[in-house]
Amino acid sequence: MPRxxxxxxxxxxxxxxxxxxxxxxxxxxxxxxxxxxxSFVFESLPSCQEVVFLSxxxxxxxxxxxxxxxxxxxxxxxxxxxxSSLEPSIIEGxxxxxxxxxxxxxxxxxAASLDSMVVGEPQILGQLKDAYRMALEEGCSGxxxxxxxxxxxxxxxxxxxxxxxxxxxxxxxxxxxxxxKKIFGxxxxxxxxxxxxxxxxxxxxxxxxxxxxxxxxxxxxxxSRALELSKALGGKAISxxxxxxxxxxxxxxxxxxxxxxxxxxxxxxxxxxxxRRHRLLFFIDIAVPRDIDPGVNxxxxxxxxxxxxxxxxxxxxxxxxxKEAVKAERIxxxxxxxxxxxxxxxxxxxxxxxxxxxxxxxxxxxLAKSLKHLKHLDEKDIKAVEKLTQSLVSKLLHDPIxxxxxxxxxxxxxxxxxxxxxxxxxxAVGQTVSxxxxxxxxxxxSKKTSSQNG
Numbered sequence: 001m002p003r004x005x006x007x008x009x010x011x012x013x014x015x016x017x018x019x020x021x022x023x024x025x026x027x028x029x030x031x032x033x034x035x036x037x038x039s040f041v042f043e044s045l046p047s048c049q050e051v052v053f054l055s056x057x058x059x060x061x062x063x064x065x066x067x068x069x070x071x072x073x074x075x076x077x078x079x080x081x082x083x084s085s086l087e088p089s090i091i092e093g094x095x096x097x098x099x100x101x102x103x104x105x106x107x108x109x110x111a112a113s114l115d116s117m118v119v120g121e122p123q124i125l126g127q128l129k130d131a132y133r134m135a136l137e138e139g140c141s142g143x144x145x146x147x148x149x150x151x152x153x154x155x156x157x158x159x160x161x162x163x164x165x166x167x168x169x170x171x172x173x174x175x176x177x178x179x180x181k182k183i184f185g186x187x188x189x190x191x192x193x194x195x196x197x198x199x200x201x202x203x204x205x206x207x208x209x210x211x212x213x214x215x216x217x218x219x220x221x222x223x224s225r226a227l228e229l230s231k232a233l234g235g236k237a238i239s240x241x242x243x244x245x246x247x248x249x250x251x252x253x254x255x256x257x258x259x260x261x262x263x264x265x266x267x268x269x270x271x272x273x274x275x276r277r278h279r280l281l282f283f284i285d286i287a288v289p290r291d292i293d294p295g296v297n298x299x300x301x302x303x304x305x306x307x308x309x310x311x312x313x314x315x316x317x318x319x320x321x322x323k324e325a326v327k328a329e330r331i332x333x334x335x336x337x338x339x340x341x342x343x344x345x346x347x348x349x350x351x352x353x354x355x356x357x358x359x360x361x362x363x364x365x366x367l368a369k370s371l372k373h374l375k376h377l378d379e380k381d382i383k384a385v386e387k388l389t390q391s392l393v394s395k396l397l398h399d400p401i402x403x404x405x406x407x408x409x410x411x412x413x414x415x416x417x418x419x420x421x422x423x424x425x426x427x428a429v430g431q432t433v434s435x436x437x438x439x440x441x442x443x444x445x446s447k448k449t450s451s452q453n454g
Contacts, residue, residue, distance in 0.1 A: 012069040013103040014076045015061030021094035028084040029060045042140040044079045047071040050142040054131040065144040069099050108332045111152035112159045120165040120321045155335045165324040173203035175313045176284040188212035193250040195219045196257035197229045248275050254284045255291040266295035348404040354426035359393045
């Protein structure tokens with residue numbers, strides 16, 4: 001599927017996310033009904049040499065490499081209008097656009113989860129990797145995106161290694177599990193019980209299972225719902241009448257019923273502590289109104305946290321993540337500068353190659369002429385002369401090549417490239433041309449620019 005000329009000049013990115021567009025807009029741009037969405041996008045954007053299509057529940061983005069980012073931007077907007085049936089004004093109002101350095105920075109921030117609904121959440125990195133893998137499989141990625149995407153993944157890894165951005169729990173359910181781990185040290189082999197079947201309790205139970213909880217019991221007023229949830233979680237179901245016996249065996253209890261008052265009392269817990277041999281018992285009460293008598297916290301080896309306390313933990317952790325995000329932004333800026341340096345080097349590679357090839361061609365030709373008149377030289381002498389000429393060429397080209405690699409940006413850089421290609425008669429892809437051909441091509445270029453400006 002690769003097409004058009006290689007060596008796309010720049011990166012353009014258009015997208016919508018949870019901050020800029022409501023779900024009814026995002027879902028129409030997600031192409032969830034298309035079997036091979038990245039191929040579909042690629043085939044619809046003729047001015048783009050490379051494309052990665054990212055679609056998640058919170059964002060839809062098209063990341064493209066193009067020789068003409070303005071044309072690519074227009075094609076993406078036209079494509080989205082056609083495939084979504086949304087008014088262009090709606091898409092314009094909900095979307096964001098990044099080009100060049102800004103696009104590179106945005107991709108790095110997305111990979112590092114600095115642009116996510118929950119800063120530091122790990123899911124987006126996996127989703128971005130999946131999007132890139134699909135682009136590779138469909139032949140929609142090339143030189144630029146094959147450099148950009150893996151670099152984004154390594155930046156994200158570096159940020160997770162060098163900062164604590166993902167260390168603090170920032171959801172109620174995960175905060176509950178984090179507290180349980182603090183109390184027990186580790187959760188491997190522990191037994192947990194859900195009382196009620198609320199969504200947050202279910203999520204907390206999933207986190208508990210992921211952290212090694214051995215057994216899970218679901219107690220609910222409606223036994224059929226307990227059976228349904230316990231099956232989904234790989235546990236067993238009981239009725240509320242069996243609560244006391246189950247509490248004797250449990251280590252962690254998450255309660256989230258819709259009862260009008262408390263369903264677990266202080267005295268009830270005091271009685272079960274002896275048959276439990278006073279093992280630690282951890283309660284998480286995320287019900288409103290509360291399910292568990294706050295007095296149980298007075299009992300030795302019993303810990304109780306309610307939803308307000310968990311919210312406090314979450315807010316503190318969010319603040320900590322924001323502090324770590326500042327460190328992460330500094331890392332990203334440093335990596336953006338490195339990537340931009342590589343991107344700029346793409347312009348000079350053909351010219352450097354052309355200089356080296358032309359110089360080597362002249363060296364070989366002149367050396368061959370000279371050796372015809374130096375027939376008395378033996379093999380050792382010939383090698384010495386060859387080494388001498390190679391050294392001379394290398395030293396003569398050293399300064400021009402360094403100047404090209406580290407030269408000025410923007411218009412000054414282009415002038416430098418033009419000057420060198422004119423002086424050494426090298427065209428845009430590094431091939432030597434005659435002076436007449438070179439001057440003719442520059443005249444045509446100048447005429448075309450004047451025509452466009454006129």
